[in-house]
Amino acid sequence: xxxxxxxxxxxxxxxxxxxxxxxxxxxxxxxxxxxxxxxxxxxxxxxxxxxxxxxxxxxxxxxxxxxxxxxxxxxxxxxxxxxxxxxxxxxxxxxxxxxxxxxxxxxxxxxxxxxxxxxxxxx
Amino acid sequence: xxxxxxxxxxxxxxxxxxxxxxxxxxxxxxxxxxxxxxxxxxxxxxxxxxxxxxxxxxxxxxxxxxxxxxxxxxxxxxxxxxxxxxxxxxxxxxxxxxxxxxxxxxxxxxxxxxxxxxxxxxxxxxxxxxxxxxxxxxxxxxxxxxxxxxxxxxxxxxxxxxxxxxxxxxxxxxxxxxxxxxxxxxxxxxxxxxxxxxxxxxxxxxxxxxxxxxxxxxxxxxxxxxxxxxxxxxxxxxxxxxxxxxxxxxxxxxxxxxxxxxxxxxxxxxxxxxxxxxxxxxxxxxxxxxxxxxxxxxxxxxxxxxxxxxxxxxxxxxxxxxxxxxxxxxxxxxxxxxxxxxxxxxxxxxxxxxxxxxxxxxxxxxxxxxxxxxxxxxxxxxxxxxxxxxxxxxxxxxxxxxxxxxxxxxxxxxxxxxxxxxxxxxxxxxxxxxxxxxxxxxxxxxxxxxxxxxxxxxxxxxxxxxxxxxxxxxxxxxxxxxxxxxxxxxxxxxxxxxxxxxxxxxxxxxxxxxxxxxxxxxxxxxxxxxxxxxxxxxxxxxxxxxxxxxxxxxxxxxxxxxxxxxxxxxxxxxxxxxxxxxxxxxxxxxxxxxxxxxxxxxxxxxxxxxxxxxxxxxxxxxxxxxxxxxxxxxxxxxxxxxxxxxxxxxxxxxxxxxxxxxxxxxxxxxxxxxxxxxxxxxxxxxxxxxxxxxxxxxxxxxxxxxxxx
Numbered sequence: 003x004x005x006x007x008x009x010x011x012x013x014x015x016x017x018x019x020x021x022x023x024x025x026x027x028x029x030x031x032x033x034x035x036x037x038x039x040x041x042x043x044x045x046x047x048x049x050x051x052x053x054x055x056x057x058x059x060x061x062x063x064x065x066x067x068x069x070x071x072x073x074x075x076x077x078x079x080x081x082x083x084x085x086x087x088x089x090x091x092x093x094x095x096x097x098x099x100x101x102x103x104x105x106x107x108x109x110x111x112x113x114x115x116x117x118x119x120x121x122x123x124x125x
Numbered sequence: 126x127x128x129x130x131x132x133x134x135x136x137x138x139x140x141x142x143x144x145x146x147x148x149x150x151x152x153x154x155x156x157x158x159x160x161x162x163x164x165x166x167x168x169x170x171x172x173x174x175x176x177x178x179x180x181x182x183x184x185x186x187x188x189x190x191x192x193x194x195x196x197x198x199x200x201x202x203x204x205x206x207x208x209x210x211x212x213x214x215x216x217x218x219x220x221x222x223x224x225x226x227x228x229x230x231x232x233x234x235x236x237x238x239x240x241x242x243x244x245x246x247x248x249x250x251x252x253x254x255x256x257x258x259x260x261x262x263x264x265x266x267x268x269x270x271x272x273x274x275x276x277x278x279x280x281x282x283x284x285x286x287x288x289x290x291x292x293x294x295x296x297x298x299x300x301x302x303x304x305x306x307x308x309x310x311x312x313x314x315x316x317x318x319x320x321x322x323x324x325x326x327x328x329x330x331x332x333x334x335x336x337x338x339x340x341x342x343x344x345x346x347x348x349x350x351x352x353x354x355x356x357x358x359x360x361x362x363x364x365x366x367x368x369x370x371x372x373x374x375x376x377x378x379x380x381x382x383x384x385x386x387x388x389x390x391x392x393x394x395x396x397x398x399x400x401x402x403x404x405x406x407x408x409x410x411x412x413x414x415x416x417x418x419x420x421x422x423x424x425x426x427x428x429x430x431x432x433x434x435x436x437x438x439x440x441x442x443x444x445x446x447x448x449x450x451x452x453x454x455x456x457x458x459x460x461x462x463x464x465x466x467x468x469x470x471x472x473x474x475x476x477x478x479x480x481x482x483x484x485x486x487x488x489x490x491x492x493x494x495x496x497x498x499x500x501x502x503x504x505x506x507x508x509x510x511x512x513x514x515x516x517x518x519x520x521x522x523x524x525x526x527x528x529x530x531x532x533x534x535x536x537x538x539x540x541x542x543x544x545x546x547x548x549x550x551x552x553x554x555x556x557x558x559x560x561x562x563x564x565x566x567x568x569x570x571x572x573x574x575x576x577x578x579x580x581x582x583x584x585x586x587x588x589x590x591x592x593x594x595x596x597x598x599x600x601x602x603x604x605x606x607x608x609x610x611x612x613x614x615x616x617x618x619x620x621x622x623x624x625x626x627x628x629x630x631x632x633x634x635x636x637x638x639x640x641x642x643x644x645x646x647x648x649x650x651x652x653x654x655x656x657x658x659x660x661x662x663x664x665x666x667x668x669x670x671x672x673x674x675x676x677x678x679x680x681x682x683x684x685x686x687x688x689x690x691x692x693x694x695x696x697x698x699x700x701x702x703x704x705x706x707x708x709x710x711x712x713x714x715x716x717x718x719x720x721x722x723x724x725x726x727x728x729x730x731x732x733x734x735x736x737x738x739x740x741x742x743x744x745x746x747x748x749x750x751x752x753x754x755x756x757x758x759x760x761x762x763x764x765x766x767x768x769x770x771x772x773x774x775x776x777x778x779x780x781x782x783x784x785x786x787x788x789x790x791x792x793x794x795x796x797x798x799x800x801x802x803x804x805x806x807x808x809x810x811x812x813x814x815x816x817x818x819x820x821x822x823x824x825x826x827x828x829x830x831x832x833x834x
Contacts, residue, residue, distance in 0.1 A: 026800075027605075027630055027631045027632075056759075059801075060627065060628075060629035060630065060676070060678075061629055061631065063629065063676070064629050064630065064674035064675060064676065065674065067673050067674055067721060068673050068674040071673065088761070092749075095678070095697060095698070095699060095700075096676070096678060096697035096717065096718040096721065097696075097697050097715070097716060097717030097721065097722075097730055098717075098721075100717055100722075100726060100730050101717065101721060101722055101726075
């Protein structure tokens with residue numbers, strides 16, 4: 003059976019979620035759990051790293067939709083990064099690039115958060 | 126059944142009544158006989174007298190036997206009855222000298238026929254003795270046979286014979302007195318032998334044994350006193366002997382029996398007292414285990430079962446509290462707490478299993494809590510814990526834990542009891558879990574059956590047929606219904622609509638959304654012509670019903686049979702493939718999936734493309750079940766593979782093309798279970814040369830016949 007796991011790294015104001023394995027209807031609750039733990043503890047600036055994710059199904063995509071609204075209401079965001087071509091294609095077909103910021107590298111996504119922060123502080 | 130019982134009870138009652146009436150009749154005959162015929166001088170009348178007394182006794186004996194057997198025999202109750210009757214006899218013997226004496230002297234002094242009065246008094250007195258002796262004797266008989274596993278009736282029946290012989294020989298003349306004595310001595314010997322059969326006291330509990338000890342002292346003393354009294358030459362003995370010498374002797378025998386029996390009973394009970402507690406405990410253990418085995422077959426509810434396990438564990442191990450530490454993932458949670466607070470049990474479970482060697486122990490173990498640092502945090506003083514593993518398939522699933530709130534350590538006995546019981550409990554718990562799992566599995570399968578049934582009814586039963594458009598469709602559902610949907614709509618005489626969609630998620634929830642999608646597209650296709658506008662409207666409608674996690678990818682197209690064009694809009698679905706002159710083109714107008722966004726952004730994202738149809742153009746609609754079909758190495762079937770097959774076969778008719786694709790997909794993924802629905806719709810355009818836009822419907826699905834207003 004294909005396995006799936008997540009791990010979370012704390013990078014200052016931003017949290018990075020690393021996905022690994024197969025994300026489908028059966029493993030989606032694991033990611034859901036990770037998100038709700040972060041959101042419940044007030045972490046709204048999230049970067050998801052897809053480097054080690056081999057597959058994502060529609061139920062896996064649904065997890066991002068479930069949390070994005072609440073996160074954006076709290077001035078946060080989910081930024082996606084480091085997808086392989088296959089995974090990106092799935093996101094792309096559904097039009098996710100219009101709804102989410104997708105970056106080639108994790109750092110770009112983190113920098114984006116800090117830029118916004120600087121802008122806010124500059125005000 | 127109840128009627129039969131009723132009759133049976135009636136039968137017993139009738140028979141008992143008959144016996145009682147026989148007894149009354151015989152007693153009446155005896156009384157009349159005594160008044161009118163009896164003479165102590167004639168041996169003939171004496172023998173008749175003894176026979177009548179004997180018959181009366183026998184009839185009463187059988188009546189009482191029925192009476193006793195209609196109830197459940199309880200040895201202690203029998204002993205009590207014997208004691209009460211004995212006490213009555215004692216009082217009668219003590220006070221009768223006075224009462225009988227005054228009665229007789231009064232009778233003699235008065236003018237009444239004193240012989241009649243004397244007869245009456247002696248008759249009543251003798252009958253009382255007769256009844257008492259019969260009852261006591263019967264009680265002995267019941268005690269003798271109680272809890273006897275072997276057939277021991279021979280000894281008892283022999284004894285009865287000698288009782289009868291001794292009693293009946295009592296009226297013999299003095300020359301034959303040795304005969305009576307011999308019978309009496311043999312009777313006493315038999316009484317001694319039969320009195321040893323008192324194994325039933327082993328089966329009564331300690332409390333009852335103690336009360337039996339006290340009772341047996343009192344009753345044996347009563348019997349001795351009554352025996353001595355009945356052997357003296359008193360007024361009442363004289364009266365009884367005058368009435369029937371046999372009855373007098375029988376009374377003596379019964380008193381002897383009682384004196385011997387209760388003396389032996391007293392000593393035996395005395396010797397049983399020290400072991401009574403251990404015996405009680407073993408008996409209780411056996412009872413609990415029996416009760417528990419019965420429960421295993423009756424109850425499969427996990428919660429109920431674990432509650433019972435801890436409940437019995439408290440009793441079996443003489444503990445004060447009990448709970449089960451159930452393994453979940455790598456930690457233990459506390460369930461089925463008995464007489465212990467939830468937090469206490471959690472803390473103690475943590476203490477036992479964290480940082481200790483016992484974590485994976487397959488043996489039972491005992492823990493002293495004296496050195497447990499967090500002990501002050503517990504709401505109660507707990508001194509000792511005993512834990513036994515609950516195993517299934519040689520794997521420890523949890524521990525049954527018993528706790529003592531007193532300073533008495535669990536001994537080996539307790540531990541053994543705990544071991545035995547936890548073995549039983551393991552089997553029971555595993556059983557209940559297996560049953561629960563299979564019920565859950567069955568429920569899920571039923572649910573999936575329903576989902577598949579919904580899906581089957583939603584998809585078109587047949588493909589529409591046109592003169593210059595051939596259509597093929599294949600749909601293969603996954604075991605866990607995937608939510609694929611496709612459909613065809615007749616818009617007007619010259620326009621034909623088609624849709625393909627994939628609902629996110631699986632199972633019954635996907636099936637319900639599918640049903641909703643079908644309704645939306647079916648109604649929108651009749652009122653809105655532009656594919657883009659239909660998708661915009663569909664998204665608006667879905668905003669009201671879709672939950673945030675769900676979305677639908679869809680592609681909608683309209684074919685104009687007169688203008689020979691196809692217009693396509695796509696909301697997040699796989700591209701529509703066009704094969705023209707052996708060249709594949711992925712038609713991928715931009716568009717976000719339905720349900721992902723409900724703002725202007727969705728509307729703005731949607732594109733609509735129009736293509737002029739050429740002769741032999743092949744249009745392919747599909748879901749990712751094809752491109753993501755996997756082989757043993759978990760590799761995807763892939764778009765390139767798919768497109769190559771399409772190109773290679775684009776010259777064939779639509780059925781042939783889809784057959785080729787499905788064949789390749791099934792060969793590719795034969796060693797890997799299909800995990801998503803597969804849908805493939807192929808349309809092929811045949812240029813018409815007399816272009817009049819006429820269509821022909823053959824065997825079309827019912828919904829295709831409805832005309833648009």
